Amino acid sequence: MHSGSCSFVVARQSGRVGAEQRGAGALAEGREQDVSRIIQALNECLAALPQQLLQEVCGIGVSGQMHGVMFWKTGQGCEWTEGGVSPVFEPRAVSHLVTWQDGRCSSEFLASLPQPESHLNVASGFGCATIFWLLKNSPEFLKSYDAAGTIHDFVVAMLCGLPRSLMCDQNAASWGYFNTQGQSWNSEILRTSGFPVHLLPDIAEAGSVAGRTSRAWFGIPKGTQVGVALGDLQASVYSCMARRTDAVLNISTSVQLATSMPPGFRPAQTPDPAAPVTYFPYFDRTYLAVAASLNGGNVLATFVHMLVQWMADLGLGKSCSSDALVHLWELWIRSFRETERSHKLRDRPQGAHGKRILLVQTSVTDPGLEVEESTVYSRMIQAAAQQRDTCLAITPTVLGERHLPDQLASVTRISSSELSLGHVTRAMCRGIVQNLHSMLPFQQLKEWGVEQVIGSGSALSRNEVLKQEVQRAFPFPVSFGQDVDAAVGAALVMLQRNLNQRES
Numbered sequence: 190m191h192s193g194s195c196s197f198v199v200a201r202q203s204g205r206v207g208a209e210q211r212g213a214g215a216l217a218e219g220r221e222q223d224v225s226r227i228i229q230a231l232n233e234c235l236a237a238l239p240q241q242l243l244q245e246v247c248g249i250g251v252s253g254q255m256h257g258v259m260f261w262k263t264g265q266g267c268e269w270t271e272g273g274v275s276p277v278f279e280p281r282a283v284s285h286l287v288t289w290q291d292g293r294c295s296s297e298f299l300a301s302l303p304q305p306e307s308h309l310n311v312a313s314g315f316g317c318a319t320i321f322w323l324l325k326n327s328p329e330f331l332k333s334y335d336a337a338g339t340i341h342d343f344v345v346a347m348l349c350g351l352p353r354s355l356m357c358d359q360n361a362a363s364w365g366y367f368n369t370q371g372q373s374w375n376s377e378i379l380r381t382s383g384f385p386v387h388l389l390p391d392i393a394e395a396g397s398v399a400g401r402t403s404r405a406w407f408g409i410p411k412g413t414q415v416g417v418a419l420g421d422l423q424a425s426v427y428s429c430m431a432r433r434t435d436a437v438l439n440i441s442t443s444v445q446l447a448t449s450m451p452p453g454f455r456p457a458q459t460p461d462p463a464a465p466v467t468y469f470p471y472f473d474r475t476y477l478a479v480a481a482s483l484n485g486g487n488v489l490a491t492f493v494h495m496l497v498q499w500m501a502d503l504g505l506g507k508s509c510s511s512d513a514l515v516h517l518w519e520l521w522i523r524s525f526r527e528t529e530r531s532h533k534l535r536d537r538p539q540g541a542h543g544k545r546i547l548l549v550q551t552s553v554t555d556p557g558l559e560v561e562e563s564t565v566y567s568r569m570i571q572a573a574a575q576q577r578d579t580c581l582a583i584t585p586t587v588l589g590e591r592h593l594p595d596q597l598a599s600v601t602r603i604s605s606s607e608l609s610l611g612h613v614t615r616a617m618c619r620g621i622v623q624n625l626h627s628m629l630p631f632q633q634l635k636e637w638g639v640e641q642v643i644g645s646g647s648a649l650s651r652n653e654v655l656k657q658e659v660q661r662a663f664p665f666p667v668s669f670g671q672d673v674d675a676a677v678g679a680a681l682v683m684l685q686r687n688l689n690q691r692e693s
Contacts, residue, residue, distance in 0.1 A: 257289050449471060
């Protein structure tokens with residue numbers, strides 16, 4: 190379960206996917222999400238799968254986006270209703286899900302929180318930070334609930350009828366105030382600060398069984414094993430990392446570069462807010478080294494939106510054709526160059542302090558035509574593919590980074606000869622990769638024993654220029670085309686557990 194989508198995958202004993210169903214786009218994006226809509230999307234996914242196949246399911250693996258938090262009343266979190274072939278559960282006494290994207294915790298507020306006994310920092314959107322904020326700003330809200338967890342913890346609790354929320358160490362670490370070596374919450378630190386520690390879930394090891402289904406569910410038999418909910422990052426990596434010498438690069442809305450650390454590795458227990466690499470719990474008490482950038486495909490989407498907005502601002506109506514967009518860009522560049530060539534004319538107008546004023550007038554009369562952002566994106570990539578190199582340099586951190594929250598984007602080495610749409614798009618794609626390199630130098634991967642990078646993600650799969658820049662930057666082979674899928678990873682974890690039980 191992710192921002193804006195949910196997936197259900199059935200994996201066979203061979204390890205191959207037998208069937209899958211996705212509810213992409215079914216959910217609203219944003220800081221808070223309606224839990225009822227998320228569960229509705231999940232039910233729609235299940236309803237679309239063959240009943241005969243679901244009746245053969247022997248285990249359910251669940252994963253979802255880390256960091257987020259929702260609340261519910263024990264025993265009143267859902268109501269099971271007859272939904273045709275078999276019962277379905279619908280949320281009842283629950284809050285909205287506050288996602289990892291939530292920004293209500295300012296830097297000043299985070300600085301006022303107690304220092305965690307953990308190697309991981311606490312940031313806005315992390316479960317414990319959100320609870321601290323609610324404790325200060327909406328204390329009455331918290332009194333309405335006695336259980337908390339991620340959205341995927343909620344699903345597991347409802348399926349199994351658990352008396353308390355149960356969370357794996359992967360998700361607990363993503364909330365903050367969790368000691369991964371001791372596998373425990375910083376209870377005393379939190380209690381001393383007035384934190385409602387009764388809301389903290391019990392802890393289970395990733396890959397373990399949380400319980401069994403209390404009812405039949407879309408044909409899945411009652412009594413089917415349900416795994417404790419996993420973090421989406423770890424499940425995604427598990428779905429495709431065949432060897433410890435692999436690194437996994439995912440470029441979608443944001444960017445993650447992850448590799449498994451050797452057994453026995455233990456991170457320092459003091460959090461470093463300026464550290465760009467984070468060590469997250471993986472499986473079997475090992476860790477993933479992760480460089481997670483907030484700036485990925487969303488940077489390109491922001492640029493596309495900006496171009497379309499420019500069209501509207503220039504009076505071209507709500508939309509126009511992509512050809513007109515490219516034409517407008519070329520007109521702007523031509524005007525800039527002509528003005529630059531006339532820079533030495535003596536009759537230039539002067540502004541305050543004797544500075545010369547740059548006058549650019551562009552007239553485009555083609556109103557009323559329609560432009561789709563997807564079409565603009567496609568033309569951008571085509572233009573960049575024809576522009577094999579550029580000296581233009583773009584630092585694409587429009588959202589800052591968790592370790593550098595105040596860093597903004599910038600453009601340098603600007604010249605009139607490199608202002609084409611191809612130059613700018615190529616520079617943005619290169620900047621996304623170089624920003625990741627600044628967080629985790631690729632030479633470090635070599636020292637850790639990485640021999641291959643597996644590239645995936647929606648932004649990477651649809652952008653040939655971004656692929657070229659990834660191949661240019663990494664000092665070892667890059668493999669594309671293999672899906673990195675958290676739903677597949679969660680299913681494979683449960684499948685492997687069942688196989689191990691049979692062998693023993």
